[in-house]
Structure formats: C-alpha cells, structure tokens
Amino acid sequence: MKKLVIASSTVVGKSQPLSADDLAHACGAEVEWVAQLVEIGIVNARGEQPAEWRFHSADLERALQARRLAHAFGGDLDAVALILDLSQEVRRLKARLRALGGADLDV
Amino acid sequence: MEFKDYYSILGVERTAGEDEIRRAYRKLARKYHPDVSKEKDAEARMRDVNEAYDVLRDKEKRLAYDNLAAGVSPDGGFAPPPGWDEGFEFHRGAAPGDEAQFSEFFSSLFGGRARRGGAHQEFRARGEDHHAAVEIDLEDAIKGATRDISLRSMQMDAQGRPHMQTRTLSVRIPPGVREGQYIRLAGQGMPGYGGGENGDLYLEIRFKPHPRYRVDGRDLYMNVPVAPWEAALGASIDVPTPGGAVEVSVPPGSANGRKLRLRGRGIPGEPAGDLYLVLEVALPPADTEAARSAYRKLQQELPSFNPRRHMGV
Numbered sequence: 001m002k003k004l005v006i007a008s009s010t011v012v013g014k015s016q017p018l019s020a021d022d023l024a025h026a027c028g029a030e031v032e033w034v035a036q037l038v039e040i041g042i043v044n045a046r047g048e049q050p051a052e053w054r055f056h057s058a059d060l061e062r063a064l065q066a067r068r069l070a071h072a073f074g075g076d077l078d079a080v081a082l083i084l085d086l087s088q089e090v091r092r093l094k095a096r097l098r099a100l101g102g103a104d105l106d107v
Numbered sequence: 108m109e110f111k112d113y114y115s116i117l118g119v120e121r122t123a124g125e126d127e128i129r130r131a132y133r134k135l136a137r138k139y140h141p142d143v144s145k146e147k148d149a150e151a152r153m154r155d156v157n158e159a160y161d162v163l164r165d166k167e168k169r170l171a172y173d174n175l176a177a178g179v180s181p182d183g184g185f186a187p188p189p190g191w192d193e194g195f196e197f198h199r200g201a202a203p204g205d206e207a208q209f210s211e212f213f214s215s216l217f218g219g220r221a222r223r224g225g226a227h228q229e230f231r232a233r234g235e236d237h238h239a240a241v242e243i244d245l246e247d248a249i250k251g252a253t254r255d256i257s258l259r260s261m262q263m264d265a266q267g268r269p270h271m272q273t274r275t276l277s278v279r280i281p282p283g284v285r286e287g288q289y290i291r292l293a294g295q296g297m298p299g300y301g302g303g304e305n306g307d308l309y310l311e312i313r314f315k316p317h318p319r320y321r322v323d324g325r326d327l328y329m330n331v332p333v334a335p336w337e338a339a340l341g342a343s344i345d346v347p348t349p350g351g352a353v354e355v356s357v358p359p360g361s362a363n364g365r366k367l368r369l370r371g372r373g374i375p376g377e378p379a380g381d382l383y384l385v386l387e388v389a390l391p392p393a394d395t396e397a398a399r400s401a402y403r404k405l406q407q408e409l410p411s412f413n414p415r416r417h418m419g420v
Contacts, residue, residue, distance in 0.1 A: 004255070005295070007276045012289040012309070026236045026309060057288040060309070064238070072136040087142040099323035 017046070017054035026060060027067045034063070042066050042081050062088075111212045113159035113172065121173070125164070132160040158209040168217060175216070211259075234297035234306035241290075241310045243280055245317045245327075248374055249349045251282035256310070278310065283376040285325060286314045320349070325380025327373045332389040333357060338365075348372050348382055355384065363388040 010016040023043070024031045031050070038045045043059040055063075062084055069080045114121050117131045138144060139153040146152070162168045241256055256276050276295065284290070289309045296306025314322055321328040331346055341359030345352050350372060357367070365386045373380025393399045 004275045004277055007278055007292040007295055007308075009279050009281075009290045009292050009310075011281055011284055012291050016291070018291075022307075025233065026238075026307070028235065060289050061287060061311070073133055087140075090142050095323055099321045099326070099328045 012055075012057045012060055014056065017056055018060060020045075020050055020053045020055075023055050023060060023063055027063050029067060036077060037063055037066060040077050040081050042077065042084060108211055110176075111155070111158070111210060112176075113162050116155050116159040117163065119163075128160070128163050132156065132164070154209065158213050161209070162213070162217070172216070214259075231301035231303045232299060233304045234299040236306040237296040237308045239308065239310055240313055241278070242313045242315050243284075244315055245320055245322065245374075246349065247280050248284050248286075248312070248314065249282060252280045254278050254280055258308075276308075280312075283374060283379075284312050285374060285376070286312060286322060288312050319347070320382075322374075325374040325376055325378075326383060327380065328383045328385060330387045331384045332387045333361070335388055335390065338363070338386060338388050346384060357386065361386055 012018060018026070020031050020034045024034045027033070034043070034053075035050060037043045038053070043055060043063055045053040045055065045059075047053045065084055065087075066077070066080050069083055070077070114123070117123075117128060117135065119127055119131045123131070135156045136153070139146070139149045139156060141149060141153070162172050237258075239256070239258060241254065243252070243254060246252075247254065254277075256278055257273055258276065259273050276292065278290065278292065280290070289311055292308040292310065294305040295308035299305055319329055327349070329346075331344070333342070333344065336342075337344060337357055338361045339359065341361075342357045343354055344357060346355050348369065353369070353372075355367060355369070363386065367384040367386065369382040369384065371379040372382035391398055391401075393402055
C-alpha cells in the first residue's frame, strides 16, 4: 500500500530551532535528561531559562548519539561527553583530510 | 521473511546469561561503531547487533523469541504463527530511532506489541518521533530539490495484527542545507495515543560523494588542472562551478597545489560557503618530437633550475 504525502518540512537550525521538550521527545527521553546534557555541555542551549532553551541540528545529533552510547555502554554522561568530543574531532579531521587530499583515502 | 538468529549475531550460546550477552554486545558495538570501524557494512551490522541485543537483553522478549525459534527450520522462510506472543507484554527497549530501522522480522514480532498494550490505557500522549537518513546530491543542497523518500513502518490491520507498510513522502530539500543537518517533518512520526498529536519525523541529511567537489562544512574544494605555462605566466581560465561556469584568473607564478578562493560560491547560506580551486599543474606528455624538442629547449634555457636544491643535492 503506497501513499504519496507532500510533507511540509523545516530545517532544524537558527530560524526553526527545537525547544527542550522537542529535543527530549526526539530522543525518547525526559526534559530532565536534556537539562543534564546542558549542564555537562553535551548540547549547547541558547537562551537562559529552560523554557527559553533553543537547540540546533548539531545538538540533536549529539543528543541522539549520547542516548545511543548511554544505552549501549551504560550511563556515565561525563564519559559519554568525552567520547562524543573525540568522535566529532575524528570526523572533522577525516572530512578535512578528504577535502584537502582528494581521492580515496582509506581512513 | 528471513528468520534472524539473534544468538549467532551476538556470537553467544543459547544458554548465555545476561552478563555474557551484555559483554558480547558491548564488544560488537565498539567494533562496528561508525567512527571506528573500517568495514564497509558496519552500519548494517550495527543495526543487526542492536536489534539482537534489544530482544535478548529483555527477559520477556527473549523468552518469546526462544519459544518461537524452537519451531523454526534453519533454512526455510518464516512467518510467526498466529497467537505466538500470547501472554507476553513487551516494552520498548531500543534507543530512539533505532527501532524504526530494525528488520521486518523484528517488527513483525515486537513492532506492534507496545502499541497494542498502549491502546488499552487511558492516557493521552504525543506519538513517538521517528528518525531516518536521506542521501542527497550536492546539487540538491545548493539549488534545493524535492525528493521522494520511502519509509517502512508498522501499521495495525483490522484484526489488530501488525504488518509492514511502505509509504512515500515527497520532501522539499531547501537550498543551503548542510551535511548532518536535520529536516523536521511535523506530524509524520508515530500516531499519538488517546487522541494525542502525532510524533514528528526527523530526516538526517547526508551527501552522496561528488565526482568533482569535496565538501567541508559549507566550503567546496575542486582540483583544477592547469598547463605549466598557465601556472607560470598567469592565465584566464574557465572553470565549472555549481552555479555555472566562471572565468578565473590564475596569478603568474602559481605553484602546484595553490588554492584560489571563490568567495560565496560554495553551499549557499548565511554566510555562504566558499569554493576553493586547487591548482594541479598538468605536464604535457613528451610523446611527439615537437614536445620533446620543447622540453629540451626549456632545459637549455634554464640550466640553473634544480628542483631538488632544498634537499641539498
């Protein structure tokens, strides 16, 4: 059974950010968990009060990864934060290497 | 439908205890982590491993799966017999977004169960959000496009039995979208409970590798071959850019690898990215007498040129 739906779409970012509720819901988690991520610095909340917090695509990506890592390896969020920083750095370096070095680098 | 042997996916015996299953899972989760693994099918393997762990870590799901597996011939096709899951109550275990990517086998067994349980309860809640990735061409990110995306999800039939349904969404990709950004489709996730709102669908943008451009954030890099005299004497050359061909002046005395920046000609946005042209000096082949003679003349005219001077020889 196939159905074509024209879906209205928004890019998660500066002009259409996510609230703390949105971010928690997207991760299948509670707002308290998002507050922990903010406190540890895994995600970057724009805005002062939790009700004003706004998040962009990079925050959603990191929150989802944090959720998966915590699910796979258990809960220490400080360790999760370090793993996320390291893997982000690896990806940045790989992208840079590809951009500069051209063709198929086996990295 | 293919029967999935969750024990062999995790590489454990059927008698394995919880600790052993967890250890096996964590080892494989490290092995197939996308930032670490060198294996081509790491993502697919990781999905299988997540799926297997989701079932085997959960006492009820594991028992139900064991009961079912006892009556399955290892080679034949597979369909769960009616009522196989009577008496079990499953709850969601997977990390967000993962369950939606699990196999048809998994979904036919466990996909609908949580929702059937939920339907009896007297509460109102928003449906779960769904996650998927979409791979687009670089040109789509630059100019914008509309893409049809097929998604599989579980639906209940009239008898309350789950079945897979494929639906196609026509999604607008706005110009200027970057790799790793998410597109949010309101109301396209799971249906709400008790009259609650639908969940949303988040699409993660990935770029297909481009034959000409390499991407770094909003910036693009492209190798541009130039003749030795173009690099040495300077020249005005035509280069293709995503927005169409442009004329670029190569400054005299350009070395191999010199980067020329075309401001704002990368991926559009605030600010737009830049396009870097990486000059690549191409040597004319010495395959005719005229070419050999030209090289000899260059050699005679430049007797002091020593490309290895900096090596001290």
